[in-house]
Amino acid sequence: MPGKHAKPSADRRLFLKTALSGGAAATLMPLYPALGAAREIATEAPVPEVKSFELDETTIADLQDGMKSGKFTAHSLVEKYLARIDEIDKHGPSINAIIEVNPDALSIADTLDRERKAKGPRGPMHGIPVLIKDNIDTADKMMTTAGSLALVGSKPLQDSYVAQKLRRAGAVILGKTNLSEWANIRSNQSTSGWSGRGGLTKNPHALDRNPCGSSSGTGAGISANLCAVGIGTETDGSIVCPSSSNGLAGIKPTVGLVSRNGIIPISHTQDGAGPMCRTVRDAAILLGALTGVDPGDSATAASAGKFYTDYTQFCDPNGLKGARIGVARKYFGFSDAVDALMQQALDAMKKQGATLIDPADIATLGKFDESELLVFMYELKADLNAYLARLGPNAPVRTLKDIIDFNDRNRQKEMPYFGQDLFLKAEAKGPLTEKAYLDAIDKNHQLARTDGIDATMDKFHLDAIVAPTGGPAWLTDLITGDHFAGGSSNAAAVAGYPNINVTAGSVSGLPVGISFFGRAWSEPTLIRLAFAFEQATKARQAPRFLSTVGAGQ
Numbered sequence: 004m005p006g007k008h009a010k011p012s013a014d015r016r017l018f019l020k021t022a023l024s025g026g027a028a029a030t031l032m033p034l035y036p037a038l039g040a041a042r043e044i045a046t047e048a049p050v051p052e053v054k055s056f057e058l059d060e061t062t063i064a065d066l067q068d069g070m071k072s073g074k075f076t077a078h079s080l081v082e083k084y085l086a087r088i089d090e091i092d093k094h095g096p097s098i099n100a101i102i103e104v105n106p107d108a109l110s111i112a113d114t115l116d117r118e119r120k121a122k123g124p125r126g127p128m129h130g131i132p133v134l135i136k137d138n139i140d141t142a143d144k145m146m147t148t149a150g151s152l153a154l155v156g157s158k159p160l161q162d163s164y165v166a167q168k169l170r171r172a173g174a175v176i177l178g179k180t181n182l183s184e185w186a187n188i189r190s191n192q193s194t195s196g197w198s199g200r201g202g203l204t205k206n207p208h209a210l211d212r213n214p215c216g217s218s219s220g221t222g223a224g225i226s227a228n229l230c231a232v233g234i235g236t237e238t239d240g241s242i243v244c245p246s247s248s249n250g251l252a253g254i255k256p257t258v259g260l261v262s263r264n265g266i267i268p269i270s271h272t273q274d275g276a277g278p279m280c281r282t283v284r285d286a287a288i289l290l291g292a293l294t295g296v297d298p299g300d301s302a303t304a305a306s307a308g309k310f311y312t313d314y315t316q317f318c319d320p321n322g323l324k325g326a327r328i329g330v331a332r333k334y335f336g337f338s339d340a341v342d343a344l345m346q347q348a349l350d351a352m353k354k355q356g357a358t359l360i361d362p363a364d365i366a367t368l369g370k371f372d373e374s375e376l377l378v379f380m381y382e383l384k385a386d387l388n389a390y391l392a393r394l395g396p397n398a399p400v401r402t403l404k405d406i407i408d409f410n411d412r413n414r415q416k417e418m419p420y421f422g423q424d425l426f427l428k429a430e431a432k433g434p435l436t437e438k439a440y441l442d443a444i445d446k447n448h449q450l451a452r453t454d455g456i457d458a459t460m461d462k463f464h465l466d467a468i469v470a471p472t473g474g475p476a477w478l479t480d481l482i483t484g485d486h487f488a489g490g491s492s493n494a495a496a497v498a499g500y501p502n503i504n505v506t507a508g509s510v511s512g513l514p515v516g517i518s519f520f521g522r523a524w525s526e527p528t529l530i531r532l533a534f535a536f537e538q539a540t541k542a543r544q545a546p547r548f549l550s551t552v553g554a555g556q
Contacts, residue, residue: 053095053548056087059228060545063131063285066231070119070130077112077119077130080231081175084132088178088229096210096548100224102137102201104178106144112175127315128292129173134233136221137179137201138186139276140265141166149267150184150198152417153400153409160395163265164297165234165276172292177230180220185426186241187217188269188383189410192421192484195219199417203479206248207546208513212476213485215248217241221279222249226546232280232289238269239375240473240492242277243504247472247516250506250543252283252533254290255492257523258499259306261290264299268386270379271302272444273496281543283505283534287314290526309524317527322535324356326466328519329363329459334470337489340510341471348507348517348540349469355539357532360463365494367450374443374450375497381440383429403430420481451497452523460522467521467532472504475513495520503533506543512552514544 058066058080069075085104092098105111115130124130135141138149140159148154162170169176181201187193195216196204204219206212207227214223218235222245225233235242237255246253254277261276268274278289294310297303330349335342349359388402400406407426410417432440459468474488495502495518502520509515517536519529537543 053091056228058083058087058231060281061228061231062282063127063231063288066131067124067127067129070124077115077132077175078109080130080132081108081112081177084177084230091227091548092224092229096205096207098205098207098210098223098227098229099202100180100204100214100220100227100229101134101178102148102150102181102198102220103145105176108132108175108177115173115175118173125171125173126292127288128169131174131232132177132230133169133174133289134177134180134221134224134230135165135169136182136218136233136235138182138236138267139163139165139179139234141176141179143176145179147179147267148200149186150182150200151406152199152413153406155200156399157394159265160393161265164262164299165266165293168293168295174292180218180224180233182218182220183216183241186236186238186267186269188238188379189423189426190421191424194420194479194481195485196223196479197420197481203481205479206476207548208250209476209549209552211478211551212513213248213479215244215473215476218245218279222246222251222253225279225281226250227548228281228545232278232285234276234289234293235279236266236274236276237492237496238273238379239496240490242279243472243492243502243516243518244490246279246504247506248476248514250514250516250546251279251281251504252286252506252537253277253279253504254286254526254530255495255502256290256526257306257501259300259302259304260310260501260524260526261293262295262297262300262303264297268383268390270382271386272378272382272447273499283503283530283537284315284318286503287318287530287534290314306524311527314526314530317530318534319531320535320538321355322531323352323539326357326532327464328352328357328359328532329463329465329468330359330361331364331468331470331491332362333364333368334489334491338474338510341474341489341515344508344510344515345471345517348536351540352469352536355535360465363459363463363465363468365455365459365468367455368494371447371450371497372493374446375493377439377443378447380425380429381432381435381437381443383425384432385435421484447497451494452500455494456498456500456520457522465521466528467519467525470518471507472516472518475510475515491518491520499523501526501529503529505533505537507540508542509544512547512549
């Protein structure tokens with residue numbers, strides 16, 4: 004359901020070639036020593052020293068080995084992460100990624116420790132702390148608010164399917180992350196990472212830079228090592244963009260691979276939840292814990308026979324050998340520095356044995372922008388009203404109109420920087436039986452699926468398509484809103500097809516990702532390619548919590 008980070012209007016979409024401030028002047032950080040990239044000497048302003056952390060860059064496998072040996076327990080891991088959240092999220096650099104911690108996390112960990120001792124672990128997620136976005140329902144002492152003051156006090160009657168699956172896998176839900184309020188669908192002028200309830204999340208690589216959204220808190224929090232792994236949501240770009248901007252591996256699954264039941268919605272044709280982790284292998288482990296057919300989400304019926312509970316089997320370091328990868332050149336060109344970085348990434352793929360078809364453009368790009376927004380407006384009203392109705396009689400608000408009225412009454416707290424123009428447009432829409440909506444859905448699927456990604460892959464016999472996920476994180480600007488440089492999330496998003504971001508390198512010390520996307524249910528192939536690329540380049544750099552970074556500002 005949630006998670007649209009790209010502004011849904013023609014002049015705000017990620018994929019437009021808008022100017023990247025200082026982009027042409029920026030140079031590359033070294034990523035692939037064999038390719039001889041030159042290091043930039045960037046202007047940096049450090050914050051007060053952030054002490055090293057025992058669990059920095061620790062993987063799920065590392066944590067499981069530690070619990071097996073007795074070095075760690077689930078209890079001790081929860082304690083360590085909670086202390087780190089207090090130290091650098093609430094104090095110090097004050098990243099502000101966590102909107103609420105789970106008061107029951109330690110007791111849940113204790114129960115899992117006893118179970119491990121008595122029976123052994125349930126699987127790879129047993130005892131692993133996880134952060135989830137604050138639009139994913141949990142029937143516990145935490146609220147689910149989408150960052151809005153209108154839903155403060157809202158405690159769903161039951162867990163979302165995602166939360167159920169995490170608990171069954173033995174994960175510890177450590178807390179909830181801040182987000183772009185209402186998954187960035189309230190206004191066309193919003194600032195990503197800001198919510199009325201949670202305030203502003205900062206990018207841990209440079210605190211004056213934006214973490215992107217709408218899964219801003221998950222992106223910033225996992226990159227900053229505030230937890231082992233995290234869950235984000237996406238409608239168009241909200242997993243892959245914050246993964247790119249914060250230096251993570253993020254998987255936006257095929258719509259229907261992971262249930263949206265119990266997630267505050269935007270669009271049932273595009274919404275989805277997925278992993279955001281520091282490594283592709285961790286993301287593959289977490290994805291396997293989330294899949295399954297859920298009677299509460301009819302879209303998951305199509306995943307029967309197509310999902311896996313163990314995606315790590317596809318993590319092949321030689322996975323690029325023999326692969327045919329198309330280069331979607333129409334997504335390039337918004338930044339010379341990003342283009343140069345992408346060329347290094349493409350060279351690395353060729354060195355690993357991939358065949359590049361360049362260009363392999365999607366002919367229909369730009370033809371479904373307006374229809375995507377139209378679908379959002381119809382589905383937001385219908386889907387959000389249906390979600391609110393299921394909250395029960397104690398729900399603080401019951402309809403989109405109630406939320407609009409609440410925001411008007413609480414304008415100083417809820418709308419100090421931007422309004423609710425998109426909410427108003429959605430409220431004006433009629434039912435999902437209207438011809439305008441039905442025609443827009445048909446148009447989207449024809450252009451993004453049949454004549455888009457599928458046609459391109461058929462024409463060039465491709466395993467996947469690649470493009471820059473976006474540009475380096477922009478300076479956060481609460482006055483004029485987001486300043487997207489470029490991006491490639493829209494085709495896979497509108498099609499409902501999978502998309503994986505992997506860190507490709509840095510521009511002016513800021514992470515930049517590359518996206519691998521393809522046909523429906525092609526997660527195994529994309530994980531194989533993304534993992535092989537990650538292992539060949541090892542481009543992720545841990546954040547340094549600088550006040551600012553970069554030349555040409």
